[in-house]
Amino acid sequence: ALGPIASIEHKPKLISCNRCQYTTEELYVRFRFGKADIEYLVNLLRPKLQHRTQRSHSLSVEDQILIALRFYACGTFYQVVGDYMGVVKSAVCDVVRDVSIALASLVNEFVSFPKDNQIDQAKRSFFLLGNMPNTIGAIDCTHFINRKGRHSINVQLVCDADLIITNCVVKWPGSVHDARILRESTLYRDLQTNRPDGIILGDSAYPLLPWLMTPFLTANTPAQARFNTAHCRARCAIERLNGTFKRRFACLNYLRAEPQKACNITLACIVLHNIATKPPAFYQNEQTGRATRDAIVRHYF
Secondary structure, three states: OOOOOOOOOOOOOOHHHHHOOOOHHHHHHHHOOOHHHHHHHHHHHHHHHHHHOOOOOOOOHHHHHHHHHHHHHHOOOHHHHHHHHOOOHHHHHHHHHHHHHHHHOOHHHHOOOOOOHHHHHHHHHHHHHHOOOOEEEEEEEEEEOOOOOOOOEEEEEEEOOOOOEEEEEEEEEOOOOHHHHHHOOHHHHHHHHOOOOOEEEOOOOOOOEOOEEOOOOOOOOHHHHHHHHHHHHHHHHHHHHHHHHHHHOHHHHOOOOOHHHHHHHHHHHHHHHHHHOOOHHHHOOOOOHHHHHHHHHHHHO
């Protein structure tokens, strides 16, 4: 069982109240989420975090969420995050650990491979993106945490044309080849056994399979060249995802954490990315143009 977060040595700033002073744009710059999404995260994680906040000087669930979001967004030292948020370094360390575990436990709720009516929508989106037919996903691996003596993790991601992550594998060291990570994954076993109604696009690091299309190493005909062009345009979704993901959560570019904690932080960021990338239709009940515009910015830009 997780232990309680560390008590702070002095009364914290009223982080929750200070948040109210920020506009949605200012919140997004500092935490990568606006007011509506922060409130959503607080309600989502309250059952997992509130039982640790009963002591007189404990941090509220909202404060824990904001501290963790600040760390994910800037990726700096715990001491720097603590100074900014008005808590001590040890509290930041414990909060990042607890919030990351809580978010990582929800990965199966927020990361799911397309099925039923989602498959048709995925195919339409990829066709509009690159004229590639019957495509339901793009796959690639990307390295987090890095070389030069730091722990390195090779993370497999599958995404749709809207950059929503539909499958992830977060457990392999950086030395493991992309093809092996796929071959050892549950996704591979599932799709080998039950061939999907569509194809996934991968680069030449992956094997050519009935459900996994790789480009021609050498295009010998105009048709093969056109296939490669369409494949490249559609598969760029996963490249854009990797770039967007690491820009949104700067902590992933330089994680100072042991492997298990690094994996939990990465999983937490995957869940947060999908929450942040949900379609603008999610905000159909919002009454302001500002909220709709912010949703479009998060989803498309």
